[in-house]
Amino acid sequence: MLKIVIGIIMVMFGAIQLFNVYRAYKSLQKKGTASTSAFMPLALWSATLFGISFVIFGFAVIFNWL
Numbered sequence: 001m002l003k004i005v006i007g008i009i010m011v012m013f014g015a016i017q018l019f020n021v022y023r024a025y026k027s028l029q030k031k032g033t034a035s036t037s038a039f040m041p042l043a044l045w046s047a048t049l050f051g052i053s054f055v056i057f058g059f060a061v062i063f064n065w066l
Contacts, residue, residue: 014054
């Protein structure tokens with residue numbers, strides 16, 4: 001039971017992370033200027049990978065794939 005709860009929390013955290021990346025990307029498209037950090041694409045990419053990995057590991061914990 002505890003593993004299922006932990007898995008659900010991981011999936012929710014990953015989904016929230018992916019939603020925040022989407023919001024940051026849309027905000028960057030609208031409000032990005034020359035003063036925007038050059039590392040922002042790297043930050044968005046790494047945050048996307050982080051969110052996807054949390055979703056995958058969350059489902060792996062829920063369905064006992066690990």
